[in-house]
Amino acid sequence: MARTQLLVLAAVAIFSISSSACTSEKPTDKETTPVLSGPPGTTFPMPPLEARAELGWVLNDGKRATLADYRGKVLVLDFYATWCAPCRQSIPRLGALGQSYGLRGVQIVGLNVGGPDDRIKVADFAKELNIQYPLGFPDKALTDLFLSDNQTIPQTFVFTRDGRLVKRFIGYEEATGTELEKVIGETVNTRQ
Numbered sequence: 001m002a003r004t005q006l007l008v009l010a011a012v013a014i015f016s017i018s019s020s021a022c023t024s025e026k027p028t029d030k031e032t033t034p035v036l037s038g039p040p041g042t043t044f045p046m047p048p049l050e051a052r053a054e055l056g057w058v059l060n061d062g063k064r065a066t067l068a069d070y071r072g073k074v075l076v077l078d079f080y081a082t083w084c085a086p087c088r089q090s091i092p093r094l095g096a097l098g099q100s101y102g103l104r105g106v107q108i109v110g111l112n113v114g115g116p117d118d119r120i121k122v123a124d125f126a127k128e129l130n131i132q133y134p135l136g137f138p139d140k141a142l143t144d145l146f147l148s149d150n151q152t153i154p155q156t157f158v159f160t161r162d163g164r165l166v167k168r169f170i171g172y173e174e175a176t177g178t179e180l181e182k183v184i185g186e187t188v189n190t191r192q
Contacts (some may be wrong), residue, residue: 057111057136060122065136074106074187075159079147081114082125086172087154091129093177097184098133104188105161108133113143113153158183
């Protein structure tokens, strides 16, 4: 009986650790994925939005959007895939934040990085999870810039109204949602 309980506890612990982030790459070390981190250590410097105005994505409806389109708004970019369990867990919180802060100038955009086979699933995914914010497919240059040092998803980036990166979140668990809400609230209330 005690051995069965120990095995169940071990299985639950392993599932909990592995379900806080998704990655398509095999881990190269035994460290857990950080929940929060600073700006990405990419090969490119993280630009203000106007410096890379051409970077963008194609929205689910086929229209093109760029980083520059969101100047003057607090922009929250969420990189996700439909098959990623932590991504699915983060979406209700992102939706609630969009509802709470939308009138105060916050725009959340979900960017699918699940690959070509995942693109065809996005419309059904949006219906299933009742996603009300825009969804799109990022340009390769945008993905290279934001995810070059770590492809773990979900990854969420919060930018000020003038395009400065405030915080990067890697993975998702309940504490991440709480911190994300705090960062968005502080960013909305900051006057540039």
